[in-house]
Amino acid sequence: MEHTESNITPAPMLEARNLTKVYEDGIKALDNLNLKVEPGKIFAMLGGNGAGKTTAINLFLDFIQPTEGMALINGINANKEPLEAKKHVAFVSENVQLYPNFTAMQNVDFFVRLGGKTHYSREQYEAALHRVGLQSSAFDKKLKDFSKGMRQKTGIAIAILKDAPAILLDEPTSGLDPKAGIEFIRLIGELRNEGKAILMSTHDIFRAKEISDHVGILNNGILMAEHSSDDLRGVDLENLYVEYMAGYMEHTESPIANALKPS
Amino acid sequence: MYTLLVQKELKNILLSSKFTATFIVCSILIILSVFIGIQEYNNAVSQYDINQQIASQNIEEANGWDRVRNIAHRKPNPLQIFVSGLHFDVGRLSNISSRDDVKLSRSPYSDETIFAIFRFIDLAFIVQVVLSLFAILFTYNAINGERENGTLKLAFSNSVSRAKYLLAKFSGIWLGLIIPLLIPLLVTLLLLMVYKVPLSGADWNTIAAFFGLSMLYVTFFIGLGLLISALTQKSSLSFLLLLVIWIGSVLILPRIGVMTAGQLVPVRSVAQIEALQQAYEQQQWDEYSESLSNSWKQRMQEMEGMTEEERQAYRDEHEWNWMEEDDALRRQVRENITKNNRLLLEETQNRKNHQQQLAFNVSRISPASSFRLAAMNLATTDITLKSRYEESMRTYRDIFTEYVEQKKEETDTQGGFQISIDSDEGVSIDFGRDDQKLDVSGVPQYTAPDVSVAAAFGRSIIDFGLLSIFIVICFGGTFVAFIRYDMR
Numbered sequence: 001m002e003h004t005e006s007n008i009t010p011a012p013m014l015e016a017r018n019l020t021k022v023y024e025d026g027i028k029a030l031d032n033l034n035l036k037v038e039p040g041k042i043f044a045m046l047g048g049n050g051a052g053k054t055t056a057i058n059l060f061l062d063f064i065q066p067t068e069g070m071a072l073i074n075g076i077n078a079n080k081e082p083l084e085a086k087k088h089v090a091f092v093s094e095n096v097q098l099y100p101n102f103t104a105m106q107n108v109d110f111f112v113r114l115g116g117k118t119h120y121s122r123e124q125y126e127a128a129l130h131r132v133g134l135q136s137s138a139f140d141k142k143l144k145d146f147s148k149g150m151r152q153k154t155g156i157a158i159a160i161l162k163d164a165p166a167i168l169l170d171e172p173t174s175g176l177d178p179k180a181g182i183e184f185i186r187l188i189g190e191l192r193n194e195g196k197a198i199l200m201s202t203h204d205i206f207r208a209k210e211i212s213d214h215v216g217i218l219n220n221g222i223l224m225a226e227h228s229s230d231d232l233r234g235v236d237l238e239n240l241y242v243e244y245m246a247g248y249m250e251h252t253e254s255p256i257a258n259a260l261k262p263s
Numbered sequence: 264m265y266t267l268l269v270q271k272e273l274k275n276i277l278l279s280s281k282f283t284a285t286f287i288v289c290s291i292l293i294i295l296s297v298f299i300g301i302q303e304y305n306n307a308v309s310q311y312d313i314n315q316q317i318a319s320q321n322i323e324e325a326n327g328w329d330r331v332r333n334i335a336h337r338k339p340n341p342l343q344i345f346v347s348g349l350h351f352d353v354g355r356l357s358n359i360s361s362r363d364d365v366k367l368s369r370s371p372y373s374d375e376t377i378f379a380i381f382r383f384i385d386l387a388f389i390v391q392v393v394l395s396l397f398a399i400l401f402t403y404n405a406i407n408g409e410r411e412n413g414t415l416k417l418a419f420s421n422s423v424s425r426a427k428y429l430l431a432k433f434s435g436i437w438l439g440l441i442i443p444l445l446i447p448l449l450v451t452l453l454l455l456m457v458y459k460v461p462l463s464g465a466d467w468n469t470i471a472a473f474f475g476l477s478m479l480y481v482t483f484f485i486g487l488g489l490l491i492s493a494l495t496q497k498s499s500l501s502f503l504l505l506l507v508i509w510i511g512s513v514l515i516l517p518r519i520g521v522m523t524a525g526q527l528v529p530v531r532s533v534a535q536i537e538a539l540q541q542a543y544e545q546q547q548w549d550e551y552s553e554s555l556s557n558s559w560k561q562r563m564q565e566m567e568g569m570t571e572e573e574r575q576a577y578r579d580e581h582e583w584n585w586m587e588e589d590d591a592l593r594r595q596v597r598e599n600i601t602k603n604n605r606l607l608l609e610e611t612q613n614r615k616n617h618q619q620q621l622a623f624n625v626s627r628i629s630p631a632s633s634f635r636l637a638a639m640n641l642a643t644t645d646i647t648l649k650s651r652y653e654e655s656m657r658t659y660r661d662i663f664t665e666y667v668e669q670k671k672e673e674t675d676t677q678g679g680f681q682i683s684i685d686s687d688e689g690v691s692i693d694f695g696r697d698d699q700k701l702d703v704s705g706v707p708q709y710t711a712p713d714v715s716v717a718a719a720f721g722r723s724i725i726d727f728g729l730l731s732i733f734i735v736i737c738f739g740g741t742f743v744a745f746i747r748y749d750m751r
Contacts, residue, residue, distance in 0.1 A: 054751075061420050063750045083422040091420035097412040099271075101278040110271050114264065115421045155417070168420070 011075065012036035013088070013166045013197030014043075014060065018069035021055050021221075029055040031221040032069070037197040037214075039165060042188065044208035045201045047218035053201030054094075055221070057170050060199070061091060073166055087116065090162040094171035096155030100144035104129060104154050107143055108161065115162040128157040133183050149180040156187060167191060169200040173207055185211050264423065265431050272435020276401060282439070285397045290447040292389050297451035300344030300385060301458045307339035307371070314356065322703050328670040331701070333359040333663055335656045337367065338711035340643060341460050345473055346387040348644025351378070357656050359709070361664040362597075364604055365656040367649055386451070387638040390477040391631055392513060394444070395484045399505045401440055402488025404498035405432060406745065411498060415750050429489075429745045433738065436485055441478055448474060465716040469641050472720065476641065479730045480634040484509075486737030493744035513631040520626025528618040531611050543603045551596045555589060612650065619646055627726070630733045637726030643714045645722070655712040662707045 014037040021030040030052040037043040045053045058064045060071045062082035071078040078085040098107040108125050129139055132153040143151060152172065159167055169188070173181045185207055192198060192213075202208050208215055209232055216226045276282050318334045325331045336356045343350040354367030355374075372379035409415040418428065452470070455462060462470075488505060495501040531539075562585065566574050626632035639645035 058751055061416070063416065063419070083424060086420060086422045089420065091417065093413050093416055095413055096417070098414060098417070099275055099412075101275060106274070110267070111417060111421075113267050114418060114423060158417070162421075 010038050010040075012072075013039050013074055014168075014199050015072040015075075016056060016059075016069065017072065019056065019059055019066055019071055020068040021052075021059060021064060022067045029221050030059070030066075033218075033221075033223050035199075035214075035216060035223065035226065037166070037199050039197050040192055040195045041213040042192050042198040042200060042211055043214045043216065044212035045199070045216050045218055046203070046205060046208055047201075048203070050220070051218040052221035053218055054170055056218075057091075057168050057199070057201060060089065060168055061086070088164050089166040089168055090115070090159035090164040091168045092152070092155045092159050092170070092172050094174050095148070096151045098143045098151060098154060101142060103140045103142055104134065104146070104150075105139050107154060108158055111158045112161040115158075115164070117161060117163065120161060125157075125161070128161050129154070131160065132157045132187060133180075149176050152176060152180070152184070156184070160191070165195070166197045166199070169198060169202075171201055171203065173202060173204050181207065265427055265434075268423075268428060268431030269435040269438065272432055273439045276436065276439030277443075281400065282443075285400065286443050289389075289394065289397065289444060290450075292384070292393060293386060293444075293447040294450050294454070296384050296386050296389055297344060297454055299383065300347070301454060301460060303383065304339055304341060304344050304460065305458070307343075310355075311336055311339055319703065322706060323701055325701060328667050328674055328701065331667050333706075335359050335365075335659055335709040337652050341455075341462050341466055342469055342473075342642035343385075343644050344455070344460065345385060345470065346638045346642035346644055347383055347385040348387075348639040348642055349646065349648045350644045351383060353649045353652070357653070359656065359660045359663050361660070361667075364601070364608070365653050365660055367653055367656075386477075387473075387635065387642075390480060390638075391634055394477070394481050395513060395631070396509060398440060398481050398484035399488050399502075399509055402436060402485050403492060403502040403505050405436060405489050406492040406748065407495050407501055408492070408498045410496065410748075410750060419750055425746055425748075426742065429742060433485065433489060433741075436489075437482060440481065440485065444481075468716055469719065472723075473638055473641050476634065476637050476723070476727065476730070479727065479734065480630060483630045483730055483733050483737060486734050486741065490737045490741040490744065493741045493748055496749070512629040516629035517626045517632040517635070520624075520629075520632065521622045523625050524618045524622035528614065528621055530614045530618050536607055536611055539607055540600075540604050544600050547596045547599050547603075551592060554592060558585075558588065558592075627729055630730055633726040633729045633733075637723035637730070640723035640726070641719050643719055651712045651714070656709065659707070659709045663709075666705070666707055 016033045016035045019033040022028045047053050062078050073085040074088040076085040134153045213229050217224045314336050334356050351371045354370045357365045357367050491501045491505050
C-alpha cells in the first residue's frame with residue numbers, strides 16, 4: 001500500500017455508532033455496529049448474504065431508519081439531517097443500471113449535477129470516464145448497449161466527479177471480470193490516496209485484503225471481528241473468514257485466531 | 264435541482280422508443296378522427312340544408328292549409344366533430360303536426376347501420392380510452408421501475424428531497440405527455456379553419472374547455488400511475504394492477520352505474536307506453552261512439568211523431584249544430600288523447616330523468632364517466648340532446664299548428680273535400696282550392712334550441728370538480744406513499 005499514515009488520527013469521515021436495525025418482522029439485520037472510516041482509509045465489510053453489509057450502507061444513505069444508534073457522515077447524523085449528510089458522500093451500487101435511454105455522458109451529466117456539481121465541462125466528464133477505463137467511443141452510446149462492467153465504470157465516474165470526501169461502495173466488484181476487477185481496485189486505491197474515506201461491502205476476500213486498511217467481518221448483523229491490514233499480513237483471510245462464519249472463533253483455539261491476538 | 268429533474272424526466276420520455284410509437288399513433292388517431300368528424304359534419308350540414316328546402320317546398324305545394332305537413336330537423340352541431348356524444352343515435356327529424364306527438368326519428372345510425380357497427384371514433388373516445396392507456400404505459404414504472412434500475416438509490420444518495428423529486432417527476436411526465444399531444448390538437452384546430460367549419464366564439468371557448476378537460480383526465484391517469492407505482496415494488500405488479508383499474512374505471516364502472524340505476528328505478532319501455540296510449544285511445548273512441556250513438560238516439564226521439572216534411576225541416580234547421588256538436592266531441596276526444604299521451608310521456612320522462620341522474624351519480628365514481636359526461640355536456644351532445652330537441656319541437660308544433668289553424672280560418676278551408684261520381688266524368692275529388700302555391704312567407708321557422716356556454720359549463724362543472732378531486736387524491740396518495748417508499 002502506497003499511502004502513508006500520520007500519527008495523528010483524523011476525525012472519522014464515516015462512523016457507525018451502536019448502529020442497529022430491526023425490521024418490522026423482528027429480523028435483526030444489524031446489531032450494534034460500531035465502525036470508523038477516516039479520510040484516506042478503506043474499510044471493507046466482509047460477510048455472506050444477509051450479514052448486514054448492505055443494511056449498514058442503506059443506513060448511511062438514510063434509505064432506512066435505524067432502530068438504535070446513528071450513522072454519521074462527516075460528523076452529521078445521516079438519519080437526522082440526510083440532505084446535509086449526503087452532500088459529503090458518493091455511492092456506487094452493486095448493479096449500476098443508470099438510464100438505459102441516456103448515453104454515458106448524459107447519465108454522468110445528470111447524476112453529477114444532481115450531486116450539486118454543475119461546473120464541469122464535457123472535457124472533465126471525458127477525463128473522468130477515461131480515468132475509469134471507459135473507451136472514448138462509448139461516451140455517447142446509450143447505456144442499454146453497455147456491459148455490466150461498462151455501467152459499473154460509469155457509476156464510478158459519477159462518484160469520482162461528485163468529489164465527495166466519503167464513498168460508499170456496495171459490492172462494487174460483483175459480476176466484474178478479473179481485468180475490470182483489477183482496474184477497479186487500482187482506481188479505489190487512487191481515490192484512497194486522494195484522501196477519500198471509503199466504506200465498501202464485498203464478498204471478495206482477496207481484493208478486500210489487497211486494498212483495505214481495515215476489514216470487518218459481519219455475520220447475522222454482528223461485526224464479528226475488525227482487523228487492520230497490518231494484522232492480516234500473512235494471515236489466510238479465507239480460512240479466517242470461514243472460521244468466523246462457522247463460529248469457530250468463539251469456541252476453539254484456532255491457530256489463525258491466535259495469530260491475530262494482540263501480543 | 265427541480266428543473267434538472269424535470270429535464271431528466273422529459274428527456275427520458277422523449278428519448279424512449281415507447282414515446283415515438285405512442286406519439287405517432289396518437290397523432291394519427293387524433294388528426295384522422297377530427298378530419299373524419301369534419302367530413303361527417305359537412306355531410307350532415309348538406310343533408311340538413313336539403314331537408315330544410317324539401318320541407319319548405321312540401322308546405323308550399325300542399326293542397327291547402329288543411330293538408331300542410333311540416334318536418335323539423337335537428338341542426339348539426341360543429342362540436343360533434345370532437346364529441347359526437349348521442350349525435351349519431353338520436354333521430355334527425357320529427358313530423359310537426361297537430362295529430363302526432365313530436366318524436367325524433369331516423370338517426371344517422373338507423374339510416375346507415377353499417378356505421379353503427381364500426382362506430383365513429385371521436386376525440387373524446389381517443390382521450391378516454393387511448394390516451395388514458397398511454398398515460399398508464401408511461402407511469403406504471405415511474406417509481407418502482409427506477410427502484411428496479413437502481414437509479415432511485417443513486418439519485419437519493421444525493422441531497423434530494425423526496426417531495427421535490429416526486430413533484431419534478433410528475434411535472435416531467437406531465438409535460439412529456441401533454442406537450443407532444445398539443446401538436447396534433449393544434450393541427451386539428453388548423454383543420455377546422457381550413458375546412459371553414461362555422462365556429463362561433465362560444466364554440467372556440469368550448470373547444471378550449473374540452474382540451475382542458477382532456478388534460479385534466481390524462482393528468483388523473485398520470486397521477487394514478489404514479490400512485491400505483493409508489494405503492495408497489497415491482498413494475499410488473501403495478502402494470503397488472505393499473506390495467507385492472509383501467510379496465511374497471513373505463514369499461515366496467517360506467518356500465519355498472521347504468522345497470523344499477525336500471526334496477527333501482529325501472530322505467531316503462533316504449534312498447535309499454537304505446538300499449539297504454541293505445542288502450543286509452545281505444546277507451547276514448549269507444550266512449551265517443553257510445554256518446555255519439557246516444558246523441559243520435561236523442562235527436563231521433565226529438566223527431567218522433569213528426570211528419571216527413573217536419574222532420575226534414577227540423578233536420579235542416581239543426582243539422583249544422585249537430586255537426587258542430589259531434590265535431591266538438593271528436594275534438595275533445597283528440598285533446599284528451601293528446602293530453603294523456605303527453606302526461607304519460609312526461610311521467611316517463613320524469614322517471615327517466617331520475618334514472619339517468621342516479622346512473623350518472625353512480626357511474627361518476629369512475630373518472631372516465633366524469634370525463635365523458637363533462638365532454639358531452641360541453642359539446643351539448645349529451646343525454647338531453649333528444650329531450651331538448653323534442654321539447655323545442657313541441658313548442659314549435661304549437662306555434663306552427665296555431666298558425667296553420669289561423670290560415671285555415673282565413674282561407675276558409677276546414678279540411679273537407681268532396682267526392683263526385685259522374686257517369687260521364689267518373690270519380691273526382693275536390694279539395695276546394697286551386698292549384699296555386701301557398702304563401703309560406705309567414706310560416707314560423709323552427710329554430711334549434713340554444714344552450715348557452717355558461718349553461719354547458721354549469722352542467723359540466725361537477726365533473727370538472729370530481730376529476731380535480733380524483734387528481735388531488737392520487738397525488739396526495741402518491742406523496743404519502745413515496746415519503747414512506749422503501750428505496751432499497
